[in-house]
Amino acid sequence: MTPRDGSDAHDSRWSDLDRPPLGAAGLRRSLVRGDGLWSSVEVVPRTGSTNTDLVERAVAGSAQEGAVLIAEEQSAARGRLDRRWSAPPRSGLFFSLLVKPGEHEVPVARWGWLPLLTGVAVASALSATAGVDTALKWPNDLLVTVDGEERKAAGILAEGSGAGGVVIGVGLNVSLRADELPVPTAGSLALAGAKVLDREPLLRAVLRSFERWYLEWCAAEGDPGLSRLQEAYAAGCATLGRSVRAILPGDRELVGEAVAVDGDGRLVILSADGGREAVGAGDIVHLRPA
Template sequence: MTPKDASDAHDGRWSDLDRPPLNAASLRRALVREGSLWSSLDVVPVTGSTNTDLAARAGTLDEGAVLVAEEQTAGRGRLDRQWTAPARSGLFFSVLLKPSEVPVHRWGWIPLLTGVAVATGLSRAAGADTALKWPNDLLVSVGGQERKAGGILAERTGEDGVVVGVGVNVTLHEDELPVPAAGSLTLAGAVSTDRDPLLRAVLRSLERWYGTWREADGDPAVSGLQEAYAAGCATLGRTVRAELPGGRSLTGEAVAVDGDGRLVLATAEGVQQPVGAGDIVHLRPAGAGEM
């Protein structure tokens, strides 16, 4: 048995019947085929970070390499935040993209594109309503409250590559959540939490969106990406606080996502200010908390 097939076996670590291991061989048969974006797919039982591992091998891999982990011990989100979850409780994977024909100034759309693809794939396959929080969070509704169930981290690697990491909580229960504001597909009432079809659906959705965007030379309007992101973005139309680099903050109504993927805030002073980086807090009425 090769290391990449280790998770195919029902080994001694499989003690939770509600969390069976992913079937790597079946996933490869479904996704790695002639003409597909996906060139390889490996599943490992545990690793520190799939992004770190895939980036280290990017120079020797073709575009479309996929690395999936049943458990991450040092998963990273934006701003070096840690992402933790029990083994086999979610989808934790990274993909290698090499959009060499797309102008580099449009590569900033890749994490937003991934968000659209993940939300679309999960909505169809899991039957759970999902929304996007700019720039890279996946939201679900649990008991009428928005909760973060997933996140995306895109990192440049070498001259021509981008490694995109995705983490989605699938079967986490309340007592397993890392923070109270977290959620999962199970808690959101998903009709399916079988991770094999969920992963297939997400990767097929990502392949479609990436192909359409690439064929449009990365133009977010021509590809329909800008419109799709705006339609699924829970941040738009909300009063938000942008916590910016350097300790600054900006409050206003989120009115648009511009052609560069930046969030445009309309401030009380009547100025429309684009925000390209920073944490976004969805402000709520007094006493209702924040997100």
């Protein structure tokens, strides 16, 4: 078959008919509008990391707000704490987008909500489009249920790009089969029984959902209450109401019940002695079901 994005047709990895390539032209037609957020949509056959590439473009001034870069395959994808991960070509949605909240008069102090906003946007889009139940694990994971167990199906990474820009990367497992999972705790939309596995309508839904949430958040100058972002995140967060272990910077650990997400997007943990601590960074381990 001939790839729709113009990549080499002789590449044998394009022969998987169950995983057709994305159509960049169709995505641009449906997403790029004069009055919308998205300014460009590009699909590349493979790269090291879409986040790295888009950060470099933003720093060089060759990408504007609303640029979207999608890769069919990544060889050096990164998650939080510089963790590496990989997936078979065209088995998921691997993309990064550039936003500039400062141009919308959003104070820098509120930019920490961007990964959480992205989680809300992705989760709501997948629930509506793929018909799969999703949940958010603070701060940047999206969970699905596979064989009665919570599994991570997506991760989010936000990075500053200079000049008031933030690049947000999303890696979503769509069609991964059980024998392709990188770790036993991973999942995919296919394994969760999603009704839709066609990546193009899924990507369009995710980007439109992000556009809606981001523009409403910007219109509220980043206020998570006024934009209803804080309420939406709390409603979809599987971490709240659970006993958790927080592994904090400096190898410090905090165990307690996750009771709230505060106005700064931090996770509030109630310890056994009744003390409360707001955690802004760290790894969270769920210790028991909600």
